[in-house]
Amino acid sequence: MTAIPQGRTRRAALVSAMCVLVVTGTGLTGCGSEDPDAGTNGVGKLPAATIQAKTRKAAGAADTVRLSGTVVSNGTTYTLDMRLKSDGGTGSVTSKGATFRLLRVGDHLFLKADAEFWSQQGGKASGDTSAARKLDGMYVKVPAGDPAYKRFSGFTDKDVLLDGLLTLHGTLATDGHHEQSGVRTIRITGDKGSGGSLDVSLKGTPYPLSLVRAGNAGTLRLTDWGKDFALEEPSKKETVDYGQQLPTS
Template sequence: MTAIPQGRTRRAVMVTAMCALAVTGTGLTGCGSEDPDAGTNGVGKLPAATIQAKTKKAADDAKTVRLSGTVVSNGTTYTLDMRLKSDGGTGSVTSKGASFRLLRVGEHLFLKANAEFWAHQDGKSGGKPSDTAAADKLEGMYVKVPTGDPAYKRFSGFTDKDVLLDGLLSLHGDLATDGHHDESGVRTIRITGDKGSGGTLDVSLQGTPYPLLLSRAGNAGTLRLTDWGKDFALKEPSKKETVDYGQQLPTS
């Protein structure tokens, strides 16, 4: 048996260790000449601005998406779990300890919450319902929100796929790529605005380049975007489940 020179053995060990560190650092690639974009959709090789344009187009073209996580707006943190399509959306919103469900079909927006939510809104705004009994009647019912009510403008955006994504998917500042990553088992390329201070976005390297994970600028929330193109039923609640509140809701 021919002996392997000791120097060569040491070099082999060092190369192996460096490869292991490279794999650990990215979770995706080896070292040497291995191509991190091999077998992908190829967007990882593109400039950051081009990647952003492609992922925005992919999001626009998709018929549906599920969006979950947190959004900070005007100092208020909202925890969302919404399923969206072009003509409406449905899901849950939690803010300041209060949870409620939203459902929009076309222009018709419905809000469903418990009695505590309605009683809290009454105490804050001084509007209807005027007592606990009235709040109890609204518990578990879908309350139809008038289009002219401040609550309509406040909440309908959470159910609007185009408006919500257009406002969320733009990174601020100079765009750059920030390596290959992994999001729930899917290989991604990360793009950043102003080295991350303007937000980061992980874009799928498998199949259509959908946005998968967004960290908003200024610590304004983190959102996961999943179930792209997976259809779901969207219909108005029955009359037995619905209350048409009338002129103004106690949510302003």
């Protein structure tokens, strides 16, 4: 058996002792720990501003996305589950205890809700619920000039919605490596989180996967990037068209 030189033994013992010191002193995984960016798309090594620019570009170039979570706008909380593409979108919105569906194909916006939703339009319940019952479960075409069109169409507009949501406020910085639904991410923040935070995928295209908006204005998940889905107008049997103005009670 070949003898191991004493100098080599002392060096090995010294390296081992240094590893223990590093682990106990800093909480690292030890000597020889893997690079957190190994095998990733590399954006985790970039400055926060560059990461934000890349993820916004990736989001804008994607054909489709699913967006779910909450958005607070003008003091009202909306719970969304929307699938979006360049020419429209579809999904559900819940606000103030009422849930309704939105569907936009091109410039045509449709709203589908139950009788209770329609009976509450105008700020108070209507004593006559006959019109509301007729609209129960039907797609109501929202006139382009109706206030509801401007109010709700933004929830179905991928570019407008993402452009407004994917903005962090204040000084940008990276905030470590994280994970979203099994996908490794790099987190970037605005003003140490008070200006919002965004988790960006370290796998493949650097899509945004999770967003916490500034000022407690909502938390959103962004999934199904690039996964196509059918988007078509409802049939005439499913549709009610009131022309220039939606019914109000």
